[in-house]
Amino acid sequence: MGSFHEGHLELMRLTKAECEKCYVSLFVNPTQFGPNEDFSRYPRDEKRDFELAASVGVDVIFAPKVEEMYRSSSTSVRVTRLSDQWEGAARSGHFDGVATVVLKIFNIVRPSSAFFGLKDLQQCAIVKAMTSDFDLDICLYFVETVREPSGLAHSSRNRNLSSTNLTIAPELYRFLIQAAHEIKSTADAIETCKANLVRSGFLVDYVALVNPETMESITENVPGSRIIAAVRIGGTRLIDNVPVESQ
Amino acid sequence: MGSFHEGHLELMRLTKAECEKCYVSLFVNPTQFGPNEDFSRYPRDEKRDFELAASVGVDVIFAPKVEEMYRSSSTSVRVTRLSDQWEGAARSGHFDGVATVVLKIFNIVRPSSAFFGLKDLQQCAIVKAMTSDFDLDICLYFVETVREPSGLAHSSRNRNLSSTNLTIAPELYRFLIQAAHEIKSTADAIETCKANLVRSGFLVDYVALVNPETMESITENVPGSRIIAAVRIGGTRLIDNVPVESQ
Numbered sequence: 001m002g003s004f005h006e007g008h009l010e011l012m013r014l015t016k017a018e019c020e021k022c023y024v025s026l027f028v029n030p031t032q033f034g035p036n037e038d039f040s041r042y043p044r045d046e047k048r049d050f051e052l053a054a055s056v057g058v059d060v061i062f063a064p065k066v067e068e069m070y071r072s073s074s075t076s077v078r079v080t081r082l083s084d085q086w087e088g089a090a091r092s093g094h095f096d097g098v099a100t101v102v103l104k105i106f107n108i109v110r111p112s113s114a115f116f117g118l119k120d121l122q123q124c125a126i127v128k129a130m131t132s133d134f135d136l137d138i139c140l141y142f143v144e145t146v147r148e149p150s151g152l153a154h155s156s157r158n159r160n161l162s163s164t165n166l167t168i169a170p171e172l173y174r175f176l177i178q179a180a181h182e183i184k185s186t187a188d189a190i191e192t193c194k195a196n197l198v199r200s201g202f203l204v205d206y207v208a209l210v211n212p213e214t215m216e217s218i219t220e221n222v223p224g225s226r227i228i229a230a231v232r233i234g235g236t237r238l239i240d241n242v243p244v245e246s247q
Numbered sequence: 248m249g250s251f252h253e254g255h256l257e258l259m260r261l262t263k264a265e266c267e268k269c270y271v272s273l274f275v276n277p278t279q280f281g282p283n284e285d286f287s288r289y290p291r292d293e294k295r296d297f298e299l300a301a302s303v304g305v306d307v308i309f310a311p312k313v314e315e316m317y318r319s320s321s322t323s324v325r326v327t328r329l330s331d332q333w334e335g336a337a338r339s340g341h342f343d344g345v346a347t348v349v350l351k352i353f354n355i356v357r358p359s360s361a362f363f364g365l366k367d368l369q370q371c372a373i374v375k376a377m378t379s380d381f382d383l384d385i386c387l388y389f390v391e392t393v394r395e396p397s398g399l400a401h402s403s404r405n406r407n408l409s410s411t412n413l414t415i416a417p418e419l420y421r422f423l424i425q426a427a428h429e430i431k432s433t434a435d436a437i438e439t440c441k442a443n444l445v446r447s448g449f450l451v452d453y454v455a456l457v458n459p460e461t462m463e464s465i466t467e468n469v470p471g472s473r474i475i476a477a478v479r480i481g482g483t484r485l486i487d488n489v490p491v492e493s494q
Contacts, residue, residue: 071379072379074328074373074380075377080323104382107381129319133322
């Protein structure tokens with residue numbers, strides 16, 4: 001996307017460590033924003049982004065204009081099943097836009113490997129499925145979320161939080177970790193987590209235990225399962241997720 | 248597809264002439280058949296297809312099993328605009344299936360060039376749009392339809408025609424050519440063509456003058472425009488099209 005933060009920089013550092021050349025896309029993609037979403041208000045600071053990317057040794061920044069990327073659009077990627085729930089239900093057409101732009105960037109840049117952050121867990125599942133479904137010969141790396149010292153996941157949208165809400169926001173991670181601890185022994189760990197979040201002042205869109213391959217809600221922990229959540233506070237929507245097993 | 252005929256062989260010969268290696272896909276794609284269509288009855292003769300391909304010097308035949316091609320399918324290609332009319336209207340989902348399998352084959356084979364027959368004009372428009380929309384670095388060749396001495400376009404479905412209908416079927420091409428001659432001077436050339444086809448015993452699905460880039464119906468001839476038609480006779484559906492300018 002853009003407005004690089006420590007989560008993006010970590011992806012760049014890992015790419016530098018693993019690959020011969022590190023290409024970074026810098027593109028706020030209009031087709032993944034819904035009609036009522038904040039495309040025009042999405043934070044942009046290209047000069048700072050270029051400086052940050054240079055500071056970690058990025059070789060190429062791919063920063064096309066919208067009109068260069070979308071000359072016409074008769075064909076796009078459609079995501080089914082994996083996009084029915086969670087962020088896909090909340091943001092109609094979002095993942096079609098994500099998958100289409102990722103495919104385009106893959107075809108333009110032709111990477112051997114590509115790195116994505118696990119904060120967007122459903123996006124990771126969709127990119128993984130698309131890479132398999134479309135027979136793309138690309139090695140995918142999914143990288144654990146980078147957090148502030150408070151535990152809050154790095155996100156471009158954090159800057160929209162008021163100073164009061166910045167003190168509340170880290171509770172999201174704290175309650176997810178607590179649920180991940182409890183879920184192996186307590187049937188109502190998810191419900192407890194929701195209640196804790198509401199008590200802290202969040203509006204809860206969802207909290208769920210999911211299989212990260214299928215993104216389906218599950219009732220019993222399986223290897224690799226994660227707890228996902230989307231909440232709102234002061235008009236800002238935050239998503240986060242944690243693995244169960246490493247807790 | 249499969250059941251190679253002279254039209255396919257001409258594509259193979261041209262590929263051999265233009266390219267270092269000639270790869271041919273031999274795959275009856277289930278996702279481009281509708282629920283009421285003839286996937287299971289579609290003519291198949293792999294042994295003969297291999298022999299025919301060998302006879303024109305094909306280097307590689309890519310003939311995957313259905314379960315190898317579609318291990319899962321959370322993501323597919325969606326075609327809009329270009330698939331709203333004509334074959335897309337008659338065969339819901341057909342062009343999504345076509346575009347998806349063409350993208351998969353492109354990604355597996357990684358050709359520098361690809362050859363398609365103009366008999367499937369709308370398919371050509373969609374492959375061209377997808378190649379541009381998805382930033383594929385592939386040179387596309389669209390090859391004029393190969394015909395029987397009678398003028399009937401080669402098609403796997405011709406074998407379904409009774410001997411009587413085989414004598415009527417070439418009238419389709421004859422009336423299209425006539426319409427292409429007349430269209431520059433006569434406003435009702437398309438209507439005359441439809442009436443002629445009905446009189447010959449065809450059920451007419453559509454006849455239209457189109458811009459082959461957009462597949463939109465047009466009222467005045469433009470460079471490159473073509474007359475397209477779909478008709479049915481004795482339960483067999485035939486499509487064909489001719490250029491206006493070269494008439």
